[in-house]
Amino acid sequence: MNKYCQIYNGKSHWIFESETVPEFASNIIIKNITSLGIQPKEGWDYDLAIDKFTAPVIVPTVSDDPSQSPLQLTILEALQKQILELQNKLLESEGVI
DSSP: OEEEEEEETTEEEEEEEESSOOOOOTTEEEEEOTTOSSOOOTTOEEETTTTEEEOOOOOOOOOOOTTSOHHHHHHHHHHHHHHHHHHHHHHHHTTOO
């Protein structure tokens, strides 16, 4: 049994196991991911040009809520920056980016 990933619009859309590769429309790619060291998850990006999956970068947003004080916004912005840096370091260490 092999593990496959259905790729649609540059995203990992559906991961499934099958003995055969099902037929889909020409704009949908089916990729055998059985032997990949890092298994992609649904929602990951796929770059056809380099044949590589990458985890999506989740960027927390700072709210425009007027009830937040300037200090709260400053803290949230600093945390957002740290989260992005840590997420990138983790993805680099795992060879994803």
